[in-house]
Amino acid sequence: MVAAKICGLKTAESIAAAVEYRADFIGFNFFRKSPRFVEPAQAGALGRAVPGSVLKTGLLVDDDDARIASILGSCPLDLLQLHGSETPERVTAIRAKFGLPVMKVIKVRDAADIARAADYEAVADRLLFDAQPPAEMKNPLPGGNAVSFDWTLLQGFRSRLPWMLSGGLTAGNLAEAVRQSGAPAVDVASGVEDRPGEKNLSKIKDFLEAARSL
Numbered sequence: 001m002v003a004a005k006i007c008g009l010k011t012a013e014s015i016a017a018a019v020e021y022r023a024d025f026i027g028f029n030f031f032r033k034s035p036r037f038v039e040p041a042q043a044g045a046l047g048r049a050v051p052g053s054v055l056k057t058g059l060l061v062d063d064d065d066a067r068i069a070s071i072l073g074s075c076p077l078d079l080l081q082l083h084g085s086e087t088p089e090r091v092t093a094i095r096a097k098f099g100l101p102v103m104k105v106i107k108v109r110d111a112a113d114i115a116r117a118a119d120y121e122a123v124a125d126r127l128l129f130d131a132q133p134p135a136e137m138k139n140p141l142p143g144g145n146a147v148s149f150d151w152t153l154l155q156g157f158r159s160r161l162p163w164m165l166s167g168g169l170t171a172g173n174l175a176e177a178v179r180q181s182g183a184p185a186v187d188v189a190s191g192v193e194d195r196p197g198e199k200n201l202s203k204i205k206d207f208l209e210a211a212r213s214l
């Protein structure tokens with residue numbers, strides 16, 4: 001079994017499916033330019049239906065303290081996912097100010113990117129490896145682009161921190177992604193959707209069942 005996070009949830013139905021099929025984490029996306037963006041007040045209301053055993057994650061991209069405080073004022077969260085270019089110093093500051101665990105995202109194209117994870121070992125609580133979008137992609141998001149990287153780059157990766165794999169995962173490629181990377185946990189946004197921002201409940205079920213079967 002690998003732990004699983006379903007990210008970019010913004011309806012009661014998709015949250016109910018994630019809870020029913022035993023997601024370990026759910027993610028609310030607070031990056032305004034994303035098709036998965038959810039208003040913090042709406043996320044706060046949706047979050048009331050999430051049992052305490054499922055960690056509510058807030059996806060943030062290079063937000064300042066005022067915005068993070070404002071989000072947390074409307075939406076209690078268990079984990080902050082920092083998906084921008086936050087430095088180790090910024091991660092330290094966010095963690096100290098808000099008193100919440102932080103998952104720092106490392107965007108991967110080659111082995112040098114994996115090595116950058118070491119910069120966050122002492123300051124983050126978790127790591128998440130996502131793909132860097134290819135240079136030719138037009139208007140990529142900072143994540144959630146349904147793009148994978150070479151999973152074998154993570155083979156033998158060791159960290160004192162718990163870590164997750166993301167980037168272009170689906171129920172169909174999950175077993176191979178976990179086999180090649182050794183990931184103990186996985187995260188998905190696009191791979192459980194019909195269109196950007198539109199979750200498909202059957203795909204959520206299939207993804208979570210696939211994760212539990214590994």
Ligand SMILES: O=C(O)c1ccccc1N[C@@H]1O[C@H](COP(=O)(O)O)[C@@H](O)[C@H]1O
Binds near residue numbers: 007142168
């Ligand atoms: O999903 C988004 O719209 C998004 C926007 C900005 C930053 C990150 C975003 N999503 C995260 O990206 C990865 C990969 O997603 P996908 O499965 O390839 O679509 C995942 O960790 C999402 O949490």
